[in-house]
Every structure is written in structure tokens, then in C-alpha cells.
Amino acid sequence: MRWIVRVGIALAVLVSLGFGLMAVVPSERIAQAVSGQFEAMTGRKLEVLGEVKPRLWPSLGVTTGPVSIANADWAASDAPLFRAESLSIDVNLGALLGGDIRILGLTADQPEISLERDKDGRVNWDFAAGAAGGVGAVPAPATGFTLDEGSITGGSIRFNDRQSGRMIALDDVNATLAIPDFSGPFTLTATALSGGQKVVLDLTGEVFSAFAMGRVVPVRINLSAGSAKLGFAGRGGYAPLAAEGALMADLADLPALGAFIGIGLERPGPGLGRDQLQVSGQLTLDGTGAAFLRGAEIVADSNRIKGDLDLTPGAARPRLKAQLAAGAITLGTGPDGGSGGGAAGGMQAESWPAGEVDVSALGLLDAEIAFTAPSVDLGVLKFGQTAALITLDRARAVIEIRGIEAYGGQISGDFVVNGRGGLSVGGRLTLAGMQTEPLLTDLVGWDRLVATGDADLEFLGVGNSVDAIMKSLQGQGALQLGKGELRGLDIAGMLRTLDPGYVGEGQKTIFNGMAGTFTIAKGVLSNTDLKLVAPYVTAAGAGEIGLGARTIDYRLRPTALAAADGTGGVMVPLLITGPWARLRFQLDLESVAREKMAAEAKAAAARLQEEARAAEAAAKADLEQRLQEELGIEVAPSEGIGDAAKRGAQQALEDKARKALDEVLGGN
Numbered sequence: 001m002r003w004i005v006r007v008g009i010a011l012a013v014l015v016s017l018g019f020g021l022m023a024v025v026p027s028e029r030i031a032q033a034v035s036g037q038f039e040a041m042t043g044r045k046l047e048v049l050g051e052v053k054p055r056l057w058p059s060l061g062v063t064t065g066p067v068s069i070a071n072a073d074w075a076a077s078d079a080p081l082f083r084a085e086s087l088s089i090d091v092n093l094g095a096l097l098g099g100d101i102r103i104l105g106l107t108a109d110q111p112e113i114s115l116e117r118d119k120d121g122r123v124n125w126d127f128a129a130g131a132a133g134g135v136g137a138v139p140a141p142a143t144g145f146t147l148d149e150g151s152i153t154g155g156s157i158r159f160n161d162r163q164s165g166r167m168i169a170l171d172d173v174n175a176t177l178a179i180p181d182f183s184g185p186f187t188l189t190a191t192a193l194s195g196g197q198k199v200v201l202d203l204t205g206e207v208f209s210a211f212a213m214g215r216v217v218p219v220r221i222n223l224s225a226g227s228a229k230l231g232f233a234g235r236g237g238y239a240p241l242a243a244e245g246a247l248m249a250d251l252a253d254l255p256a257l258g259a260f261i262g263i264g265l266e267r268p269g270p271g272l273g274r275d276q277l278q279v280s281g282q283l284t285l286d287g288t289g290a291a292f293l294r295g296a297e298i299v300a301d302s303n304r305i306k307g308d309l310d311l312t313p314g315a316a317r318p319r320l321k322a323q324l325a326a327g328a329i330t331l332g333t334g335p336d337g338g339s340g341g342g343a344a345g346g347m348q349a350e351s352w353p354a355g356e357v358d359v360s361a362l363g364l365l366d367a368e369i370a371f372t373a374p375s376v377d378l379g380v381l382k383f384g385q386t387a388a389l390i391t392l393d394r395a396r397a398v399i400e401i402r403g404i405e406a407y408g409g410q411i412s413g414d415f416v417v418n419g420r421g422g423l424s425v426g427g428r429l430t431l432a433g434m435q436t437e438p439l440l441t442d443l444v445g446w447d448r449l450v451a452t453g454d455a456d457l458e459f460l461g462v463g464n465s466v467d468a469i470m471k472s473l474q475g476q477g478a479l480q481l482g483k484g485e486l487r488g489l490d491i492a493g494m495l496r497t498l499d500p501g502y503v504g505e506g507q508k509t510i511f512n513g514m515a516g517t518f519t520i521a522k523g524v525l526s527n528t529d530l531k532l533v534a535p536y537v538t539a540a541g542a543g544e545i546g547l548g549a550r551t552i553d554y555r556l557r558p559t560a561l562a563a564a565d566g567t568g569g570v571m572v573p574l575l576i577t578g579p580w581a582r583l584r585f586q587l588d589l590e591s592v593a594r595e596k597m598a599a600e601a602k603a604a605a606a607r608l609q610e611e612a613r614a615a616e617a618a619a620k621a622d623l624e625q626r627l628q629e630e631l632g633i634e635v636a637p638s639e640g641i642g643d644a645a646k647r648g649a650q651q652a653l654e655d656k657a658r659k660a661l662d663e664v665l666g667g668n
Contacts, residue, residue: 045069176188216242218235242285368389387402400414485508524549555574
């Protein structure tokens with residue numbers, strides 16, 4: 001029974017001690033101390049509502065009712081900056097018994113934090129202006145103010161950025177802040193959910209007293225959103241946001257990162273960071289909203305780019321200026337892993353892709369980017385040394401091609417992608433010394449034209465899909481090729497035999513040159529002046545190519561050159577028709593027959609005209625002879641028969657009148 005009595009006495013002592021401790025805990029004073037310290041640091045009032053209750057477990061301290069921190073007077077939201085259901089405050093027993101209050105811990109239950117930036121860039125969490133000492137001043141060390149652990153559980157954060165129009169939402173926020181020494185180092189760890197993705201923050205810094213006032217101090221930050229990770233080591237402050245140090249970012253999960261910062265980001269395509277996207281360099285934030293990244297290195301899948309980037313705020317959107325130099329660039333592959341034809345599927349596809357092309361990212365910022373690379377593989381097209389200036393203004397991108405080596409030649413000009421109120425693409429391109437076989441193989445999967453030549457092209461297409469753009473194309477251009485061959489078609493053999501079977505593997509037409517001009521309207525390319533010169537044949541061509549419908553209706557008029565013995569000289573039109581995937585070649589023998597009949601009719605008409613002219617000449621000669629013999633009238637070379645007859649009759653009348661007058665005068 002003794003141990004029962006002893007346990008009872010011990011419990012009684014503990015209960016008595018507990019009541020005694022609760023009696024000496026100055027609940028209101030502790031709450032006022034926390035509120036006073038906060039107001040002294042920030043200039044904002046921490047309002048404590050409801051009863052403040054002392055507690056012994058799990059640690060000595062007090063628990064308040066609802067608490068809130070006043071918002072900035074200019075804030076658009078009526079909600080306070082901070083609001084929580086309760087605040088648990090842990091205090092040091094030894095300091096309390098000595099008459100002092102030393103706060104060991106703070107825990108906010110289900111806090112709601114409302115952050116805001118106005119259109120002028122002011123932020124409602126900038127406490128420096130209200131703190132003692134003025135803007136940017138570092139307060140004197142606060143003796144006795146420490147925080148072993150401050151935490152929030154089950155909180156939410158809303159950030160309304162009225163300057164950019166973004167809204168950031170974080171839920172299930174749990175965070176822990178440790179300040180062992182107000183003038184010493186501090187740590188902050190936090191977790192939250194953003195769009196269902198986990199966000200983790202780990203921050204360590206020096207001189208909390210200065211950091212609390214917005215001053216720049218040494219910091220190290222690690223942030224993850226989904227599988228994306230960002231790291232920073234250097235110096236930083238938050239009012240205004242300023243930093244200088246090393247940045248390392250692994251952007252493997254752009255959608256999660258975009259949800260965290262309030263921007264819709266999609267997973268990049270091949271070569272743009274689908275499997276790996278990393279950014280590193282020396283980052284500087286100057287406090288005005290501008291960011292500068294020097295010695296930047298960007299790794300996107302197998303691509304590596306180095307350079308300098310400047311991101312500055314703008315009236316409507318940020319502006320990026322960059323100088324970038326890349327290694328060999330590979331951006332995508334064709335549908336069969338790299339063969340020609342690209343997304344269109346080559347010549348065998350029945351139609352162009354009809355899916356909507358999303359260019360909304362063009363409106364995120366304005367930009368001026370100078371770019372160079374030793375080679376660029378687009379999957380569809382392959383370029384050598386490349387230099388370009390990319391200008392992006394209000395969702396309209398202009399790519400000024402300063403020089404591209406491609407397919408043995410050079411490309412210059414400009415290419416435009418306009419995302420203002422829809423999508424349109426256009427450009428003016430000059431191709432010099434281009435090899436057609438590899439170009440057309442990569443572009444549309446067609447390897448039958450082997451030549452080197454020049455081309456000029458001006459075009460414009462409008463639509464939200466590749467199919468719509470191709471069907472709306474308009475423009476003009478010219479093509480001139482040197483010596484080469486057209487594979488799969490023997491035009492001379494067709495003319496010799498009048499057999500359209502000279503098509504297929506092993507057949508070809510060798511030519512010395514080919515040239516023509518064309519226009520494009522509503523997705524249809526029209527040509528009327530194609531000229532082809534070959535050793536055994538010449539040809540003229542005219543017709544239409546449906547760029548949108550992927551069809552062709554073309555008429556080639558080849559003529560076999562006459563041989564030394566006079567044979568040859570045959571002309572038989574060749575019709576090329578059908579969809580690109582199933583081209584048909586047909587000799588137009590009916591046209592030859594029609595043209596022969598027309599030629600014979602023309603010749604007969606010519607003979608009739610000649611016979612009529614001969615008959616007329618014979619009749620004229622006969623009349624002239626009779627006039628000479630019977631009337632003595634000679635027809636002058638420039639005189640008609642009628643005029644000669646009239647002149648003769650007038651002469652005869654004059655002679656008779658003269659004779660009559662002579663007789664009258666002679667008789668008198």
C-alpha cells in the first residue's frame with residue numbers, strides 16, 4: 001500500500017504544481033509580447049481575438065483564439081494578410097520564473113495567407129516601410145527574441161498578382177521556421193499542394209534581423225514542384241525581391257512548375273526538354289523586377305546552349321533579350337523516326353494534319369534572341385551552320401534568317417508566325433544552290449528530282465491547323481534548276497514509242513535545265529511557263545498543284561528533237577494527275593489527234609486561201625492585158641485596175657472633146 005500512497009502524493013504534488021504554474025503563466029502578457037514583437041518588426045498589428053488560455057501540455061505556453069494580421073491599406077482584397085483559427089505560443093519556463101518572456105515556439109492552426117501585388121508593383125508583404133528605422137533599415141538586435149520553432153499546419157496561400165494577371169494557389173501548407181538568434185541564422189521548410197502536385201521549400205539564411213526588414217543576406221534556397229527542382233546559393237532579400245548568386249534548375253516537370261507559379265506550361269517536345277531540361281548560371285535580380293542570367297547553360301535533351309539572358313518587366317508582358325550559341329541542335333523526328341515527310345507523312349499521306357496548333361505561348365513575353373548553331377536538325381529539315389535573329393512582339397514571331405547552310409546551298413530571308421487573334425504563317429525566302437533530291441526527300445519524302453538550283457518564294461497562310469494553313473496559302477515564286485534528272489519517268493522513251501509505260505524504277509529523264517514561275521491562291525499553285533531542255537527532248541508545261549488538297553493536274557508538252565535524217569520532232573502531251581499518293585502518268589494521244597486534225601484543217605484552209613489568191617491574180621492579169629490590147633490602157637504598178645480603167649475613160653473623153661473643138665475652130 002505504501003507505493004500507492006506515494007504515487008497518490010506525487011500526483012497530488014504534480015497537480016498542485018501544474019495549477020501553480022498555470023497561475024503564474026501571464027497569458028495576456030505572453031500574447032501581448034508576441035503581438036508587440038511582431039508590430040515592432042513589421043509595422044503591422046497582430047490582432048488576437050477571444051480568450052487566451054494557459055496550457056501545460058505538450059509544452060508550457062498559451063493558446064489564443066482567432067488571430068489576424070492587417071492587410072496593406074491599398075490592397076484590393078478585404079481579407080487580412082494573415083488569419084488563423086488559433087495561435088499556440090510556447091514559452092521558456094526558466095525565463096518565465098525569472099519574470100521574462102522567452103518565446104520558444106509558435107504554431108498557427110489552419111492559417112489563410114492572402115498575398116497581393118498591385119499594378120504598380122507594390123506588394124502587401126513589404127513590412128520594411130512600417131518598421132523602425134525606415135525603408136531598408138536594419139533594426140537593432142532584439143534582446144530576448146528567439147524562436148526555436150514556428151510552424152503553420154493545414155494552411156492555404158493565395159497570391160493575386162494584378163501586375164501580370166496571375167493567381168497562385170497553395171493548399172495544405174505546412175511550414176516550420178526556426179530563429180535561434182534574432183541576429184543570427186534561420187531556417188524555413190515548407191510543403192504544400194499546387195494543383196495536386198507537391199511543392200517543397202527549404203531555405204536557410206543568415207542575419208534574420210536584416211532579412212526580416214527585406215535586406216539582402218546570404219541565403220540558400222531549394223524548391224521542388226512535382227519532379228522539377230530549383231536551387232539558388234548566394235545573397236537575397238524579399239522587399240524588394242533582389243538576389244545575386246548561382247542558379248541551378250532541373251525543369252523536368254514544367255506543368256507542375258507552371259501550376260505553382262500561375263502559368264500554364266506544357267511538356268516540351270523532343271529536343272526542347274521532353275526528357276531533360278536544365279538551366280544554370282549566375283542569376284541577378286536587381287529589385288526592379290528584372291532578372292539577368294550570365295554564363296547561362298541550357299541543356300534540353302541532347303542539345304546544349306550557352307549565352308546571356310536578360311528578362312525585364314514590360315507594360316503588358318515581360319521582355320527577354322538573349323545572345324545564345326548552341327552546339328549541334330536536334331529538335332524532332334519524322335513519323336518513322338527521322339525519315340522525310342515530317343508531320344505531314346510524306347507524299348503517301350492523304351491529308352495534312354488537322355489538329356489545332358497551339359501558339360498561345362507566343363503571348364507570354366516579348367523577345368529579341370540572337371541565335372547561332374553549327375547545325376540544326378528539325379526532323380523534317382536539316383540545316384548546317386545557322387544564324388538567326390528571333391523577334392517576338394505581341395504574340396508575333398519574326399525569324400530573320402541571317403544565314404543558313406542547307407543541302408549544299410544557302411537560305412536567306414524571313415519567316416513569320418503570327419499568333420494575334422488566331423494563327424498565320426508567312427515569309428520571303430531565297431534558296432541558292434540547293435540540292436533538290438535531299439531537300440524534297442526530307443520535306444515530303446520524294447526523291448525523284450535530282451538537280452541543283454535556285455528558288456524564290458513569298459507566301460502567306462492563315463488557319464489554326466496545318467491543313468487550314470495549306471488550303472489558304474497565297475503567294476508567288478520562281479524556280480531555276482541546272483543539269484539534273486527526273487527519276488521514274490522517261491519522257492523521250494514515251495515519245496519514241498507512244499507508250500506511257502516508261503514509268504517506274506529504272507526510268508529517268510536527263511535534262512540540261514528547267515525553269516518556271518508560279519503563283520499561289522487559296523492553296524493552289526499555278527504555273528504556265530515551265531521550260532525543260534534535255535539532250536533528246538524539250539518540254540513546256542502548265543497546270544496546277546493543289547498544295548492544300550495534295551493533288552496535281554499538270555500538262556507537260558514534250559517534243560522529241562528531230563534527228564539528222566529528218567525523223568523525230570514528235571510532240572505528245574503528258575498528263576500528270578491524281579493525288580500525291582497515287583500519281584498517274586498518261587500520254588494525251590487524243591489531244592495529238594485533235595491537234596493533227598486542227599493542223600490539217602488549218603493547212604487546207606491555207607491552201608484554199610492560196611488558190612483563191614492565185615485565181616484573183618490570174619483574173620487581174622487577164623484584165624490588165626485586155627485593157628492594154630483593147631483600150632490601150634496600161635495599168636501602173638501602184639494602180640488598181642478600176643483606177644486604170646477610170647483614168648483611160650477620162651483620157652478618151654478628153655481626146656474626143658479636144659478633137660471636136662479642133663474641128664469647130666478649123667471650120668471657121
